[in-house]
Structure formats: structure tokens, C-alpha cells
Amino acid sequence: MLEKEVDVLVIGTGGAGLRAAVAAHERGAETLVVSKTLAGKAGCTVMAEGGYNAAIRTFDIKDSPQSHFEDTMKSGAGLSNPELVRTLANDAPERIQDLEGYGALFSRGRGGLIGQRKMGAQSHQRTCYAGDRTGHEIVMTLLQRVRSEGIQVWNYLFALDLIVSGGKVRGLLAFDIKRPGYVLIKSKATILATGGAGRCWAVTTNSFHSTGDGYMLAARAGATMCDLEQIQFHPTGMVYPDAARGILVTEAVRGDGGLLFGVTPEISDALEENRRRRERGEPQLRIDPEAFGAERFMTRYDPERMELSSRDVVTRAITREVLEGRRTRSGGVLLSVVHLDRDYVRTRLSTTYKQFKDLSGIDITQQPMEVAPTAHHIMGGVVIDKDCSTSLESLYACGEVVGGIHGGNRIGGNAIAEGQVFGAIAGKSAAAAAKTVKDEGVDLLSLARELASKHDLDLEKGGGDTRPCAIKRDLQQIMTAKAGVFREEASLQESLAELDALRERLTRSGVTDSSLPYSQDVVDRFEASNMVEFSRLVVQSAVLRRDSRGAHYRNDFPDRNDQEFGENIFVEGGTVWKAKRWS
Structure with a gap:
């Protein structure tokens, strides 16, 4: 059995894991990061499009960390830990400055400052973004930082069991997928940053590697977890073609003016006609739901916030519309940006535009998108304190594997921010703890x-x-x-x-x-x-x-x-x- 000994072991190479590794390394800890697949490809951060919530007030001077805190607590439905939410809201602005310092390029707005858009369930325009590829920009920036600092990364290791003795986590048993065999990694402190479990549902935005491994590492070791019943289904995932079903249609579409519509028989027929035209290589019809008299059904579910209601409300609204028959033949409702300026859409939503063009042959500036809910985020998870410590000594956690921050409903843009805020804290805490550990034989x-x-x-x-x-x-x-x-x-x-x-x-x-x-x-x-x-x-x-x-x-x-x-x-x-x- 191959053996390795380090100060800090980070399990996971998404946004939270990479940020934790950088923080631990910056504090002098010999750090090793392990990934089930290839670093940079693993996890969901790299796929995230919408943005990063931080009350930096470049577009709304009335915003504040207090307002960010209040919005998050309200959406949490009474389940969020106020101390953790306060930390998220207070630290998010500083962590985005870290990313810029590492070389991340965010979209700019008025006066050359970081651009911000408004997402659902937010009282202010708070979401910083890099077009609609924010997560990719962050992960690539952090991965480059990890490489430039010489932090060790081992790919294709499946984390099997935390090694626990005397109530203390002392390392990890892993299986080497590339060169089959077991690996023992001895660590003075270990950080779980393993992401979520969306692949437990048939339709999901998550990568193929999101199978709940970190939750079960924690469970088998005896760590306390909370609120695992709170599973977020993102309101808008692709439904056509079948091969693309579940792929995320970012909330940024609605944040930048996209509208939700019900389906009429006339629109359904027009969509089918366009499918036939695509197969024949003929020009397609321009389909504007408003011109067909389609209903903006969110008026019946949340007439005040409409498309920017909280995700749980929008998800249930769309699901009811589908179940009650007001759906396309592919099983979705309509999300339209046809009414918006074509150049605006192609600039602000470039990834989404290309996604539909490549996967379904649809120009979203000429035809509405067909969307339906898709499993997206686990709000529950490992219980942590403000220093990211868990119920087990020498075990820390950050990112989606953690519970108690988002409570019953995560606001769009909070997950990427959470990964950076608590990733930095976990790395710092683990590095400090590693310095105090003595060999107990x-x-x-x-x-x-x-x-x-x-x-x-x-x-x-x-x-x-x-x-x-x-x-x-x-x-x-x-x-x-x-x-x-x-x-x-x-x-x-x-x-x-x-x-x-x-x-x-x-x-x-x-x-x-x-x-x-x-x-x-x-x-x-x-x-x-x-x-x-x-x-x-x-x-x-x-x-x-x-x-x-x-x-x-x-x-x-x-x-x-x-x-x-x-x-x-x-x-x-x-x-x-x-x-x-x-x-």
C-alpha cells in the first residue's frame, strides 16, 4: 500500500477545495489536494454560470453585508445558522478581491468597476459575474494559483474512508483509479470539500462525479450532519434534446430580463414546426411568446417578485404547470429572451447562447428556451462551526458538503461565494491545527x-x-x-x-x-x-x-x-x- 504523509489534506478540487488548499499553503502547511477525476474538471463550481454574491455596492449604494445577511436568512426558512451566514455576508467582498488579486477577470460595469446583476430573492443588485461563465473563471484562476505555488495535486483518487482513531481524523484511505491499488494518506488535518450529490436524481445539473461521496465519508466516520432533506431543484434546466436534459440554464437569464411563459397549443405547434425546419436545414420561425398571447404564469405564484422569486417557489410553479398539462411536448415551459436586444443577449449570456445553439440548434434570440426543474444543490450537509471545524477533531469542511448556511433554500450566487469564504477559513484553520499535532504513535x-x-x-x-x-x-x-x-x-x-x-x-x-x-x-x-x-x-x-x-x-x-x-x-x-x- 502506497503511503504519503502531509500536514493538510484537501479532498476535492472544486472552488472550495482549491481555495482551501491555497489558504493552507499560504500559512506554511505542506498541502496535498486529491481529486476523484482531473482537477479543473471536477465538481460543480467550474460549471456555475450565474455569479458571486458580494455587497461591494458598485451598482447599488444601498446594499450592505447586513442586507445580504437578511436576504440569506429569509430564504433559509428558519434553518440557517446566523453565525455562518454573517460570516458569508461579511467576508464575501474581501474574498472576491483575493480572486482579482490572483488574476480572475470579472465583467466590468459603470466606471470600470466589477459588474453586478440581480438574482432571485435578493433585495439589491449584488451578484458579481464573468459573463455567464463565472465559475469557470474562478476555478481556472485558482487552479493556476495552485500550480504556480507548487501545491501537490493527485488526480484519480477515490476517497473511500476517513481514518479515525480516538475520535480524531488522522488521514484517508483512497483507491488509485489510474494505477489500481490502495493509498494511505496520513494527515495532521483534513478538509472535506467534496461537493454534492445531484447524480442521485435522474435529471440534474451536476457533473457525473457528484455522487455524495463526501457525505458518506463523514457519515461513516461519525460526523454530525443536518437538513439533508433540503434538496434544491433549479427551476430551469434544458429539456430538449433528450441528451441535454437537465443541463443548467443559468438564473442569470432571468436576472438579465428573461421571462417565463406558459405554453399554448399555437406555440407548441410553432416549436414543432421549427424542429422540422431544423431537420430540413430551413430558416426557422421567430417565436415571441408575448405575440402568441402566452401567460406569464408567475403572476399566479408570486406576483411581486415574478421570475426573480426564490428558487423553491419558481421550481414548484414550473412543476405544477408541467403536471397540469401547460407544457411543451418535451415536458417544459418557456423561458424567453426574444424581446431583448440581440447583441445584449449574445454579450451578457454568451455561454447560454452557445449552449442552445450547439446542443439544440436553437437561436435563443429568435425562439424561447424550453426549461423544467433539475436537481441542483444539497443545502444540508456536514455541521461546521465558524472556523469550519466539524464534530470530529482534525476534520474541517467547506463548500456544498457543508450544511447550515443556506438552510431551506439557497439564493443564486451564494454557493460560489460560500466556497471562497469558507474555503479560505477551512484552509487557515486546518493549517493552524496541523502545527499543534504531535505524533501519537x-x-x-x-x-x-x-x-x-x-x-x-x-x-x-x-x-x-x-x-x-x-x-x-x-x-x-x-x-x-x-x-x-x-x-x-x-x-x-x-x-x-x-x-x-x-x-x-x-x-x-x-x-x-x-x-x-x-x-x-x-x-x-x-x-x-x-x-x-x-x-x-x-x-x-x-x-x-x-x-x-x-x-x-x-x-x-x-x-x-x-x-x-x-x-x-x-x-x-x-x-x-x-x-x-x-x-
């Missing part, structure tokens, strides 16, 4: 070998008749159908039984050859286990929360009940309970 290699033997058994089980990839697909269908936008007791209980059956099937699944480099079969086996166990925790938390709050909506308990359920749902080990930890 624990035999970590024996602990690692014991854990590895269990994984060997999992890889060798079964005759290969049940493929792990099939279990993943079945799980996605279960979670989409029974733990999606709308939930109820009967279907949640059914999903638990079906997940238990998948768990049993997994014990009989095998892999073809675990010695093959880059074996997707091996990765699928590890991921399927994490996905099944994470999904069970989500459903168990959803069963316990018998009210509707934030992104969690129960058809059988449609009202918010602060008296009985104004508390967070916590998970630790196999126990799920509700309690009020912060106020």
Missing part, C-alpha cells in the same frame, strides 16, 4: 489495511450478474419519482423500502476486474454504495420533517409549521432527530 497502516480488506470483499462479491451501474440508474428513478419536488409519506416510505432492496442487490454485485486502470466498473461500485446510503439519509430526514419548508414540500403537510418543526433535522451514525441548535 497510532498504527494507521493497520487501520488502513483493515478498511481496505472490507472494500476488497465488496469488489469480489457476487458473480457479476448485477452491475453497479444498473443499481445507480434504478436509484435515480426512485429518488426522482418519490423524493423530488413534491413528496408525501406513502411514497417516501416506498422509496425507503426500494432503497433497502437496492442495498441488498449491491451485496450481490461484482466488478469484472478491479485491477484494470480507469475501471468504470470499480468506480460505479464505490459510487453506488455511497448513493444508496446517502439517499436513505435524505429520505429518512424527509420523513421526519412533517411540514413544508424551503425546498422540502410535503403534499400531505403543505404548510410551514414553526411550532412543531421549526428545528433542524440532524443525522449522526444511524440516528436521525430534530433539534434547535442555533437561533
